[in-house]
Structure formats: structure tokens, C-alpha cells
Amino acid sequence: MIGQIHYTTTPKYNFSQIVEDIDLSKKFIELSLNTMSEIKEKFFQPSISLDGQFTDRLDEQEDTVEVNGKSALPIITRLEPTSDETPIMAIDASSIKVGETERGVICAVRGAVVWNERKRYKYLRVGPFPFHITEESRKEILRVLGQYSPITFNSSLSFLIEVQSRLCNALERWIQIIVSRSISNSIILWDGALSCSSQNGHFDLLPQILRYARSNSNTILSFSKASTVKFLGKRITELITKQKGPCLLEIDERALSISSRRNLRLLGKIYVAKLSERGYAFRVDVDKALSREAQLLVIQKLLGNDLVFQGYPETLRLAHIFSTFTASDVIGIQRFIAKRYGLKVVSLPSIRKALFGPFGTGFFGD
Amino acid sequence: MRLYKKTGNTVHIISFPDEEVEKGCYLVIEDRKSGRSMIVQVIDVQFANVPGIMEELLREPLIDDPFKGDEIDPFDITSHILYVQDARLLICKIHGTIENGKLSSNSSWLPSRTHSTINRLPIGKLMEIINMAARYPINLGETMENTSIAIDAFKLDGKLNIITGRKGAGKSHLSKILVLGLIKYGAVVVIFDLNGEYRNLGLNLDGMKNEFHEKIHVLIPGENFKVTLAQAGLSVIMKILVHALNLPGTSAREFRHIWRFLEERNMLSLQELGEAIRRWQCNQQVKDALFSRYYTLLHTNFFTDNVDNAVNFEDLLQLLTMLHGCPNHLLLQLQNNKLLLVLNQL
Structure with a gap:
């Protein structure tokens, strides 16, 4: 099955060679094949719920980080775009549940890299990879994913959702490694926060990726769409919403107090960036190992070399769009599963609808 | 699927x-x-x-x-x-x-x-399935599956067959194929050819005569297709005057009197009709209305007083049968739109 892998190369960035060099690629595909080949059921119930992929993944859900207002007031810096044709690349990954079997769920993960080359956006999509997650297969999945970082399973959450999230995260980290090692002198945009905990399995991996990036003179910027960092009880992103023009709010790390159950480790300097006058403000983490001047410069370079739509970098927006699943993607994946594994698609009756008819309209609290 | x-x-x-x-x-x-x-x-x-x-x-x-x-x-x-x-x-x-x-x-x-x-x-x-096995097959051409398709000429007989379709769908082409197929089996086909598109059915694309050439007879109104007033009859003429030429009711009544007057005296001809209108005692407006329609009929050249020039369908078909041994394809090419309309209604 591995022999079927066909990699296409992009004109400028030769990711594919590195893809083959990375052990995870084969393991990831083998893992997908192994979990899927263990489907013993004859039927599966399809599912198309696109909303799930738009909620933040478990890894991105931070514990509460408070900025101690008494220690230091945040500093607001004006941003001037610096246009020097620094390449901008963005990475994102998504996962979605595509169906259920008697023993678990079938999900799919997909990643995307988008970059701007000679004023033209280009992309590389990786996946989708289907996985059958069951109580039995989760151990194998976590074992494979844990080979390059130990994972402690969070028993308080549904293991199916958590494993799906872990798979998505693993694919995203894998792509981040590849990109960090294969390009140079670029700005790499990530989705989420530059933080890791002992429980999310990247305690060592994330610093390693940052080192890869630095060694190739790349800078990683991480954008969080929803941040829990608060200052005097307010979200920090609300602090600069009324500011005119592009600006940056700098959070002094010494003023942070982290209330974490998971031994949270911040690897980036936290900023709140408002990149356009009418746009939203986002939390932006910049590699902490860089000097303050370098951190400011890289945000100004981003502003000067990428389009900004509603305060969000266009390259990262496209990466998100290319990685997320549409309904037709899900139907296509379901068709693949049904055909490849001989499963018959069935729609099991809804107990809720059977009992309550039109009166039990769906929410769990009904 | x-x-x-x-x-x-x-x-x-x-x-x-x-x-x-x-x-x-x-x-x-x-x-x-x-x-x-x-x-x-x-x-x-x-x-x-x-x-x-x-x-x-x-x-x-x-x-x-x-x-x-x-x-x-x-x-x-x-x-x-x-x-x-x-x-x-x-x-x-x-x-x-x-x-x-x-x-x-x-x-x-x-x-x-x-x-x-x-x-x-x-x-x-x-x-x-639809049992289209043909005793007298008329080959219509090929289907999109490259198989030939034929219908039975016999099954067209005695029925009202209507060809419908959008513009450009091939209705005329199909009807021409059917006409030639029917002629081949000796059927009588009379065509009212409004646009003159059937008159060359007896010729190939290169203008050479084909096997149907001798069997197709084109009758052109005003040229080789004329009738006398008596052949047409009062009923037909009245329909032409009222429906095609919009003759008012009072004038139509007067025309009917004139026609019967001439008919009773065995004087029904185009010339006598014109003369009778001129002399008829009636309102001048009625007289003008009758004259204008009279001259319209006259100018079609479709009506004649010469019995030898007039065409009788029954006699013509009989003649063609005698000449060719089988009935023929008779084509009436009609040129005057108003006249065509009336003939269609007839």
C-alpha cells in the first residue's frame, strides 16, 4: 500500500523529498491503513457535521492566562509595513468526523500549506487521511504519535474526540517540521498559540520545530483566533480594538500568571496585533528566542508582504480554507470508505426523533 | 445511477x-x-x-x-x-x-x-419492446448508438400523425424522409408547401434528378394551379372574403346575393362577377368594399374563367395514376399568405 504514494513537487519548494525523509509520513499512512483495515463491521453511519472542525482543537484550548495589571501596563506600538518580498507561508490542518461504526468513529484529517510566489498564491494539500478510532485502535494511534513525544491521555474528555484532535495536531506538526526545514528566510504562519504542555504531546517537539526554523532563518508567527489571555478580566484582544491604524500591544511575560492544570509552557512572546484599521485584533505569538526588535520587525514584514483581510493574514486564511472540509469532501471520503472497505452506508434511526418527533429538535438539553 | x-x-x-x-x-x-x-x-x-x-x-x-x-x-x-x-x-x-x-x-x-x-x-x-418491426420500413437514419432506426409506413396510415419539436430539431427533415418513404411504397402524398422547401425533393444535392423526380408534381397557384369560381364554390369564396380579406357582414350579404344571381343565370365567372358588382344596386361603401376584395382575388391569379386552365384534383390524380401506374406525390406550393391561411382553415 505504501508503494501507492505519489508525491508531486512544487516548482520552488521541494517539500516532497523531505516528506519522504520524515519517518512520520510513512507511519501516518500506515496508521491510517491499519486502523481502517481493522473495520470489522459491515455498515457505517455517515455523518456530515461541518461545524465541529471550526471549533478550536483541544490543543489550542489554553488554560487561563492572566496579565497582572498591577505589575505592568501593556505597551502599544504603532506598526509600519516593511515591504521586502520576504516569503510568507502558512500552515493549517483540519479534522472531521465522517461516520460512525459500532465500535467507534471514522474521521479524516487534512493539512494545507499556502504561500505567495511571485504574487501568486500556491498551495500544497496533504491528505485527507481516514482513521478508524476505536478503544482498541486508540492505543496504537497514541503509541505511534507518542513515539516522538510522550502523550498522557486526558481521561476527562471523550477519547474519540481527543484522538481525532491528536491526529490532526500530529499532521500539522509534521507539516510544520517539513516547512521549517525546507525553506529559509521566510515568515511561517501557524494557527493557534506557541505553547505546549506536558499533556499535548509536543513538549519537546515544538521547541525543536522552532529551532529548525531559526536555523534556516525563518520566523514563526502564530495567530490565535480565540485567546483566553485576560487583562483585568477582559480579553486582551479587546484592549486595542479602538486603536486607529495597525498597532501592536506587547504583553510583558513577567506580568503573566498562568493558571494551568497541564504545566503550560509558553514558547512565544505574546502580542495582540491589529493589522488593519477596520480589522479584528488577534493574539500573535512570536518566537521568544528572537530579540524584541526582531519580533517587531517580523510583524511589520508580515504587514508589508502579505494581504491582510479583516486583520488576518490572507495566506493563513487560505491555508485554513484549503485544509477545512466541505460537505462534498465528506461525501467523497464516505464514498471512498464505502468502496475501498466494502462498507454499506446506513442511516440508523434517531432515538430522539423516534421518541419526540418534531419536538425534540436536537440540542442535548432537550 | x-x-x-x-x-x-x-x-x-x-x-x-x-x-x-x-x-x-x-x-x-x-x-x-x-x-x-x-x-x-x-x-x-x-x-x-x-x-x-x-x-x-x-x-x-x-x-x-x-x-x-x-x-x-x-x-x-x-x-x-x-x-x-x-x-x-x-x-x-x-x-x-x-x-x-x-x-x-x-x-x-x-x-x-x-x-x-x-x-x-x-x-x-x-x-x-414497442413492437416496431416494420412490414413497410421507412429508414429514418441512425440513432446516437449508431444503429439504424425505421418506422412502419403502414402504421402511419389512417392516423393523424403530428411531428413536434423545437426549432432546428429536424421536423422538416423527418417529414421529408417520411414523404419519400411513403412515395416509395406508392402512397398518395399531398403537401401544402408554404415555404417552397419540398419542391426540390426530386433533386439530389448536386441538382441531378433522383428516383423520385418523375413522381413529384409541383402545382404553383396562379401558374399551373388555377380553379374556376364554380370549382371553389360559394362557401369557400365566402370564407376567403370574410376570414382572409375581412369583408364586413353587410357587404358579405350583398356578395352572396350577387353570387346567387349569377349562379341562377349560369353566368358565374370572374368577368361577370366584376360587372355585377359594378351594376349592383347597393350602398357605395358596400360596393367599394366588394370591389377591393374582387380585385384582390383577381390579382392572385388563382381563379380563372377558362375551364381548360383549371385544375381538378380528382382528374389530376387519376391522370397521374394512369401515367405512372401508381399514385403520386402532389405538391402544392402556395405563395399568397392570405390565401394560404384560408386554405389551411379549409
Whole structure:
């Protein structure tokens, strides 16, 4: 099955060679094949719920980080775009549940890299990879994913959702490694926060990726769409919403107090960036190992070399769009599963609808 | 192909890209459990309403779009996604049902969505089903499946056959094929050729005479096709005057009196008619109205006082039969639009 892998190369960035060099690629595909080949059921119930992929993944859900207002007031810096044709690349990954079997769920993960080359956006999509997650297969999945970082399973959450999230995260980290090692002198945009905990399995991996990036003179910027960092009880992103023009709010790390159950480790300097006058403000983490001047410069370079739509970098927006699943993607994946594994698609009756008819309209609290 | 829904006399079928179905194809929906099959014809092909297709189209790169990308898709799932996105919706008209080997026009039953199989119905097979084996075949040409198709000339006889279709669909072409086919078997065909498009049926594309040339006789009104007033009769002339030439009621009544006056005296001719109108004691306006219509009839050159120049259909057909041994194809080319209209109504 591995022999079927066909990699296409992009004109400028030769990711594919590195893809083959990375052990995870084969393991990831083998893992997908192994979990899927263990489907013993004859039927599966399809599912198309696109909303799930738009909620933040478990890894991105931070514990509460408070900025101690008494220690230091945040500093607001004006941003001037610096246009020097620094390449901008963005990475994102998504996962979605595509169906259920008697023993678990079938999900799919997909990643995307988008970059701007000679004023033209280009992309590389990786996946989708289907996985059958069951109580039995989760151990194998976590074992494979844990080979390059130990994972402690969070028993308080549904293991199916958590494993799906872990798979998505693993694919995203894998792509981040590849990109960090294969390009140079670029700005790499990530989705989420530059933080890791002992429980999310990247305690060592994330610093390693940052080192890869630095060694190739790349800078990683991480954008969080929803941040829990608060200052005097307010979200920090609300602090600069009324500011005119592009600006940056700098959070002094010494003023942070982290209330974490998971031994949270911040690897980036936290900023709140408002990149356009009418746009939203986002939390932006910049590699902490860089000097303050370098951190400011890289945000100004981003502003000067990428389009900004509603305060969000266009390259990262496209990466998100290319990685997320549409309904037709899900139907296509379901068709693949049904055909490849001989499963018959069935729609099991809804107990809720059977009992309550039109009166039990769906929410769990009904 | 999967049965999607049925509305009235139409069924909607979902078809995938690898299924070669196009507009005009016949399909058979076989419901084995009920032992019935429905025969339908594809009348339109639409895009299936695949969920999420709008998002997909908006984000997918177009050929001339600035986006360009590569896919690392080891399981080739993208081909399945594209397969789904290219699904089509076939709008099909129900033509009939086969039950116990017999064809009926029943379209009221509902085939099972889950147990039905849908396949293309070859035209040859369809012709067998509808029992189109021809004793007197008229070859109509080839189907889209490259098989010849013929209908039975015998089955056209004694029935009102109507050819319908959109502009450019080939109605005239089909009717010409039928005409030639019928002539071949010795049938009498009378054509009212409004646009003069049938007059060259006896010639090949290169202008050379073909096997039908001697059997086709073109009658052109005003030239070799004229009638006397007596042949036409009062009823026909009155219809021409009232419906085609808009003669008012009072004037029409006066015309009827004039006609009967001439008829009683055995003086019914174009010349006497003109003279009678001139001398008739009536309102000047009525007289003017009658004169204007009289001259219109005169200028068509379709009416004559010379009995030898007038054409009698029955005599003509008899003559042609004597000459050629079989009835012929008679073509009336009509040129005066108003006259044509009336003749059609007749």
C-alpha cells in the first residue's frame, strides 16, 4: 500500500523529498491503513457535521492566562509595513468526523500549506487521511504519535474526540517540521498559540520545530483566533480594538500568571496585533528566542508582504480554507470508505426523533 | 445511477461521471421486487445539488486563476471527491411501464429507490419492446448508438400523425424522409408547401434528378394551379372574403346575393362577377368594399374563367395514376399568405 504514494513537487519548494525523509509520513499512512483495515463491521453511519472542525482543537484550548495589571501596563506600538518580498507561508490542518461504526468513529484529517510566489498564491494539500478510532485502535494511534513525544491521555474528555484532535495536531506538526526545514528566510504562519504542555504531546517537539526554523532563518508567527489571555478580566484582544491604524500591544511575560492544570509552557512572546484599521485584533505569538526588535520587525514584514483581510493574514486564511472540509469532501471520503472497505452506508434511526418527533429538535438539553 | 425522486410524469435520477448518459437516452428502471420496469427518456441533464459545492468551487483553483497547487493524496481520495462533485441529475420523462412483458402507458407507480436498478435502454431493444418491426420500413437514419432506426409506413396510415419539436430539431427533415418513404411504397402524398422547401425533393444535392423526380408534381397557384369560381364554390369564396380579406357582414350579404344571381343565370365567372358588382344596386361603401376584395382575388391569379386552365384534383390524380401506374406525390406550393391561411382553415 505504501508503494501507492505519489508525491508531486512544487516548482520552488521541494517539500516532497523531505516528506519522504520524515519517518512520520510513512507511519501516518500506515496508521491510517491499519486502523481502517481493522473495520470489522459491515455498515457505517455517515455523518456530515461541518461545524465541529471550526471549533478550536483541544490543543489550542489554553488554560487561563492572566496579565497582572498591577505589575505592568501593556505597551502599544504603532506598526509600519516593511515591504521586502520576504516569503510568507502558512500552515493549517483540519479534522472531521465522517461516520460512525459500532465500535467507534471514522474521521479524516487534512493539512494545507499556502504561500505567495511571485504574487501568486500556491498551495500544497496533504491528505485527507481516514482513521478508524476505536478503544482498541486508540492505543496504537497514541503509541505511534507518542513515539516522538510522550502523550498522557486526558481521561476527562471523550477519547474519540481527543484522538481525532491528536491526529490532526500530529499532521500539522509534521507539516510544520517539513516547512521549517525546507525553506529559509521566510515568515511561517501557524494557527493557534506557541505553547505546549506536558499533556499535548509536543513538549519537546515544538521547541525543536522552532529551532529548525531559526536555523534556516525563518520566523514563526502564530495567530490565535480565540485567546483566553485576560487583562483585568477582559480579553486582551479587546484592549486595542479602538486603536486607529495597525498597532501592536506587547504583553510583558513577567506580568503573566498562568493558571494551568497541564504545566503550560509558553514558547512565544505574546502580542495582540491589529493589522488593519477596520480589522479584528488577534493574539500573535512570536518566537521568544528572537530579540524584541526582531519580533517587531517580523510583524511589520508580515504587514508589508502579505494581504491582510479583516486583520488576518490572507495566506493563513487560505491555508485554513484549503485544509477545512466541505460537505462534498465528506461525501467523497464516505464514498471512498464505502468502496475501498466494502462498507454499506446506513442511516440508523434517531432515538430522539423516534421518541419526540418534531419536538425534540436536537440540542442535548432537550 | 440512483433513483432520486418522482414528480408527476417525471423522474429525477442521480448519475455519476463514469456513466455515459446524455440527453435523449432511454433508460429502464427495473424494480425486480414488484416485477415491473419503467421506461424513461432523459430530457435534461443538470448538475446534482451536491452539498458544499459552492464552497468547493470558490476555493478550488480555476485554470486561469492565480491559485496553483499540488496534492499529496496517497489514498487518491480526491478522485472520489471530484467524482461526487461531478454527479449529475437526469431529468427523465416517463414513457411507459413493462409488466409481464407487456408495455402500457402506466406511469402512476413508484419504483423502489433501494431495489431498483437503472440501465441504459438501447434503441434496438426499445424498438423490440414497442413492437416496431416494420412490414413497410421507412429508414429514418441512425440513432446516437449508431444503429439504424425505421418506422412502419403502414402504421402511419389512417392516423393523424403530428411531428413536434423545437426549432432546428429536424421536423422538416423527418417529414421529408417520411414523404419519400411513403412515395416509395406508392402512397398518395399531398403537401401544402408554404415555404417552397419540398419542391426540390426530386433533386439530389448536386441538382441531378433522383428516383423520385418523375413522381413529384409541383402545382404553383396562379401558374399551373388555377380553379374556376364554380370549382371553389360559394362557401369557400365566402370564407376567403370574410376570414382572409375581412369583408364586413353587410357587404358579405350583398356578395352572396350577387353570387346567387349569377349562379341562377349560369353566368358565374370572374368577368361577370366584376360587372355585377359594378351594376349592383347597393350602398357605395358596400360596393367599394366588394370591389377591393374582387380585385384582390383577381390579382392572385388563382381563379380563372377558362375551364381548360383549371385544375381538378380528382382528374389530376387519376391522370397521374394512369401515367405512372401508381399514385403520386402532389405538391402544392402556395405563395399568397392570405390565401394560404384560408386554405389551411379549409
